[in-house]
Amino acid sequence: MPMIGNQLISLCRRSAVPTSFTLRFSHASLLPHRRARIKRIPLVACRTSFTAPLPSSSKLVVSGELKEFPLGMSDFREIRRVPGKAYFDKTEFIPELEQGAKIKLVCRPRRFGKSLTVTMLRYFHGSEFRDQYNELFQDLNVDKAVKNGIVRPGRYLILEFDFSCVDRSYNLNESAESLRRSINFGLSVFKVNYAEDLGESFASQTSNFIENDPAGNLISLVVAANLTLQGIHNRGEEHHPLWDVQGIYLLADEYDAYANEYMDPHDPRSWSDTEPFRVLKTFWSHVKAGGKWSYGIKQAYITGVTPLLLSGLTSGANDHENISFSPKISTICGLTRSDVLGALTVICDDKEKVQKHLRELEHHANGYHFCQERRVNPVFNTQTALSYLQSVKLQERPKTKNPPNSEVSEPFLRICAGAPAAVKDMQFALQKDEHGSYQKIPFEEVLLSFSLPQLNTEAAGEDDISAWRSLMVYMGGLTFDSDDPSKFIKIPNLVAATRFGSALLDRLGLYNSIKNTLYTLARTGNPMGALAAYCHLMRQYDVIGDAFLKNEGHHRSSIQVAILENPAIKPKAEFLVRKWTNNIGFVDLLITDNEKLYTVIEFKNIQIRYLGLTGEEDINKAERLKAMGLNKILGLKFRGDQFRSGTIRNWIDGKRNDSISGSVRKQLQSYIKGPTVQKEIADKNFRAFAVVIVGSRKILAREMDRDGNWVNDFKLAE
Template structure:
């Protein structure tokens, strides 16, 4: 019976028992056990963290000892078990279940945590003895007090080690921060705040003779809350950028290839594996979390499973390449763009990424929410949220962070566009922009698109202060043209020993693949430049485009007559020339 796609399923036991496909990550258990006992891992949302914790929970939980062969027998760890398997009492929290409504968050936190701990006690009552309930009397409604009472009882009894796991530890605090601001967030995480108090109890439960919590594994999407509630993450080891754990969550290329090979053999698709990867890789791949694993980039596992589930259910690729749940999560992260009046430095970071495609940054391992808007911390936050990934390391040892794929780039550009709109710097009808991009893609009418952008800039004077120089022009165009799903838009694309400013490659992920391919060269000259100078730049662009058109990557489009070579020239903020090279003949400028 063909294995099912485990899209949206984080229950490891269900995956193993109900014949779902599981990408084996159990070999990491050996590596985890060689680390210090209290671990902290940051990864972007929907990247496989919850399933990883579920797998660890069932491996270590004493309750599943008699199911070890069923759950792990066909996996790596089943053939290479460690002495600690099924030797712990597992206490597991998922803080995404805590309400972020400021009027009820503390009550919700206590209610959820206490229910989990009381269920924990009920599950292991045969090991504790019924007398544990007397020890817990009076503390059943306050999370910190109940955890402290459990710790005291187990420490006194001995030989009952707890493996404490917290999934999405910062889920509700991030929402509080984004919805209500730093004042309410500080009340929960600083001083006598209820979250800080709870983590103080956790720390106490990990220290001293007979401490109940022997091992700890916490996951989240940023180090911010952990820094605030523990004064600098002093209760564990951060393995986020440890090269040994670069591929702990997410899928490697090999893992995706193996999965595709399995389903192709089962007859779920007839395309080659490379054809399937050609669609997924530009949109879901290129996440790297360690400077020492630059060649071992990861796919977002949730997005891969979304694509494969849709494809195998409907027999075609999804019309929307982005999982709607991922879009929702991206929207929740919009608070990280803390824009001062006039946009501020962090907006400049986003713009630099748009213009250059990358940015240098030393990744901060901890910082407070009050320090989030510091430029270097802000860059680190973009990395932790998965909006940037480690691409390279400079000769000075500084990481180079880049946008990992088109799905993320679209979101980043939406932040940029939202910033322009929020501060009334530039507004444009995005629906019309999409229609004009469609005309360019399917009817070769590219002039209307660039004329529309040029007219909008001419009519809205405030944007002009942000358009000064070739890089600014290119960044501006990339932001607005890059949100189209008809094309995979490559800036500074290497083609035949040169670099085209923009390569519009028809996107295999588009609902309908457009026929036309574009190479676009953008030139810029200062205000007051003569028409002769404009003409000289256009001629220079023409020669470059003819050179780029010889590249193998555009040979098919050129042979079919579907390759468009376009030059546009800006004089300051004004578009003064547009022309297309046809049959290598020179044409009169379309705008004078």
């Protein structure tokens, strides 16, 4: 039987002899018992390799028989000490984080396991945890690097801050006070943890912290620690517990979680003029200054969602490196396909179930590719995947459509939905290509640094929107295309796509009403409410660039994505039917519940440039069109269109004997009277609609019955 160290290892076993009782500690303790010695636990390592485009072995490690996945847990030591608790080994990245700039920023969307990485570094590098190394790390990937002398554990004093715990308040002065208290708390924990080893001189120098000056307190603490460590080395005290300590390792988790509540790209000065901004600016400038001493802040690992906050503080803290998209750490957060496949193999009793669950989870939650430079393994959101795996383990139905730990930040999405430049990308990305995949957006660069004023400038622009695209990549709405990451970004999965669609509606106050409208559509087959909502959305967002050049496919796809929120409706783009003439054709949208509901919608689009409207700019023409009534719109004439002439009314329902007159009516009739539709609708509640989008400002609709006759006159959906 293979061994790791002196421990027996069983590869990929579904069961194991229960291990001995293990002492458990409170969650995420920041006040550990000094040099506690804990009996080592025999571990079962599950490292299964599977075929994949970019193969990687599973990093699943579990003590004894796998009992549960660490949902909502972020304390590395607690996970490792609980028998039967799954852990996906990320320790291989510890040596890599020793390289490069002293201050490193790693950004990931929500729920990707950023905090677990922080606590992993705490327990590896903290001098107070040296005696727990064998218990926590001996069987993991980093142990090989330790034995080869590449990296050494327990050589830093850990100074840790968690900005997700700071109270948010509408009163910014109160909020700033909460921020100061949080920073001072991190400094106080450091003092408690290391007071014994740093001695009386350190305690004396840090005894008079000033409550309203956390940045000044930080420098006082760093200077005092530096003097003590320097004295130990100058005196040659080789037996001192801190003899081989190199300095301070600063860990800042969710560094922007607090500030994200206040930063608004549409009003950048509302943040930069606040007291919390000034507190943070001073704090990070002092973090930078803390690195100039021999035993000061030697390493800093910072996690967050975007680099936006640090970019706004660059005049104070510009000595850092954003390594978020480095290929060397692309999978530091998240689970790879092999990780998920290895876990499913352990908890499922047959291969068919493994593949079924893998396909479902990939469809809904996979596809995050955190590297622009080259192809790497894409990853699942950690908490979404763990939630799914735990449900499978408990033989419960996993939540896939709207998982409770979604990675896509809804507040960020609402911000993006307020920027026409970003909305243009969102609407394009929601469309599907001929293979059913989300459209790829060409791009030049995802920025490692950008600012609120830059986002504000680009919000209504038509050219460079690199900052907005970067923001959407960082927050998890978009990701680098796994096939060609240096040229394209795209929506990673169905959950992200659905959240995008919801954000567009929510920004306009349509989310609740559209859900009711769509349920009405599911019951009656009448799409007028949904079309009216889309008309409202279209008027708000189709205002810049080539917004007025959209075709039928663009509009149809946007509407189709909106109804993805309704599980009772099953839309099918380009559903194949046979025309009355027996030629092959395509219905634009079929809405069916596969029981009684059967609604056919044929979309047509008239770009504003082909309408006889006066004016130079499309946006001015659009405003005049928006004010027109039904009869005036039907009377508008085509101009400059090589395929259509005469009035809109004649093109839709004219009776002249030519190819243009009544062409919309004839096309819809051919679908309805064809054998495919007639067979399908024999025992169903059938409705059919011709829908004409006019200049991205008006939507005309007219209903037709199962015999191909108009049911009523034209209507405006608004």
